Amino acid sequence: MPGQLILMRHGQSEWTRPQVNRFAGWVDVPLSSQGLQQARAAGKLLEAQELKPDVAFTSLLTRSIISANLVLDQIDRLWIPVERSWRLNERHYGAFQGQTRPAMLAEYGQERFNIYRRSYDVAPPPLAPSSPYWQGEDPRYAPTWADGLDDFDPAHIRSESLQDLTTRLLPYLRQCIQPHLAQGQTVLVVTHGSVVRALMKVLDQVSDQDIRSINVPTGVPMVYQVAVGPDGDLQRLAPGRYLDPAAARSGIAQVEALGSNPA
Numbered sequence: 349m350p351g352q353l354i355l356m357r358h359g360q361s362e363w364t365r366p367q368v369n370r371f372a373g374w375v376d377v378p379l380s381s382q383g384l385q386q387a388r389a390a391g392k393l394l395e396a397q398e399l400k401p402d403v404a405f406t407s408l409l410t411r412s413i414i415s416a417n418l419v420l421d422q423i424d425r426l427w428i429p430v431e432r433s434w435r436l437n438e439r440h441y442g443a444f445q446g447q448t449r450p451a452m453l454a455e456y457g458q459e460r461f462n463i464y465r466r467s468y469d470v471a472p473p474p475l476a477p478s479s480p481y482w483q484g485e486d487p488r489y490a491p492t493w494a495d496g497l498d499d500f501d502p503a504h505i506r507s508e509s510l511q512d513l514t515t516r517l518l519p520y521l522r523q524c525i526q527p528h529l530a531q532g533q534t535v536l537v538v539t540h541g542s543v544v545r546a547l548m549k550v551l552d553q554v555s556d557q558d559i560r561s562i563n564v565p566t567g568v569p570m571v572y573q574v575a576v577g578p579d580g581d582l583q584r585l586a587p588g589r590y591l592d593p594a595a596a597r598s599g600i601a602q603v604e605a606l607g608s609n610p611a
């Protein structure tokens with residue numbers, strides 16, 4: 349039975365505002381007022397298209413949790429089960445966390461900056477445990493919360509490439525999200541730009557090279573019709589569809605603009 353997978357990047361955060369323009373990664377940055385509005389508007393899109401999630405998933409970061417709550421509130425579905433996992437967190441941005449994009453662009457040059465930002469397999473330099481942006485002591489990554497899917501310890505992650513993110517994401521997709529899709533449920537995943545890119549790479553079979561040019565807008569839901577094949581792999585039955593294509597186009601342009609020198 350086909351399932352519906354609704355993927356959404358959280359609304360704009362305080363640090364993705366162009367006036368601030370800082371890398372966030374695992375730093376728990378709040379939503380901006382525009383981000384709060386985007387999340388409510390996303391709920392209205394689900395309502396208009398009669399998309400009714402049976403279950404929702406978020407990361408452990410507040411911007412994803414609040415965005416999901418606003419969407420669910422809008423569609424009167426705050427009552428559905430919600431599961432949260434660090435495996436749906438944004439890519440750990442290593443030493444770039446807390447730095448501005450213009451400063452990193454000036455330090456590394458456009459080519460290297462683009463590689464750190466959008467390549468599949470290159471991680472930014474590791475974050476020092478002495479950094480105020482290090483997550484090691486944060487109780488949300490304490491061993492008591494380990495999910496047992498593998499040996500990854502989120503308290504020790506110091507930087508990730510998109511490939512690293514995919515490696516920690518896929519066991520969760522397969523074991524925790526896919527069973528709902530296999531039953532034909534509608535599943536809402538409110539997560540982060542890099543997680544959406546990783547899922548698009550899997551669902552759309554995007555090459556390591558082509559994934560570099562894919563950006564994800566804040567707060568615009570996208571829906572995929574999917575099935576789980578006999579081998580346990582997730583299969584796309586129809587291409588992903590943004591619920592508001594015009595908002596998606598303008599959001600993608602805004603994300604691209606954050607990483608280039610103003611003309």
Ligand SMILES: O=C(O)[C@@H](CO)OP(=O)(O)O
Pocket residue numbers: 364370371372373374438439441465541542603606607
């Ligand atoms: O800061 C981050 O963690 C990400 C997403 O906001 O930034 P970028 O889009 O530059 O990869």
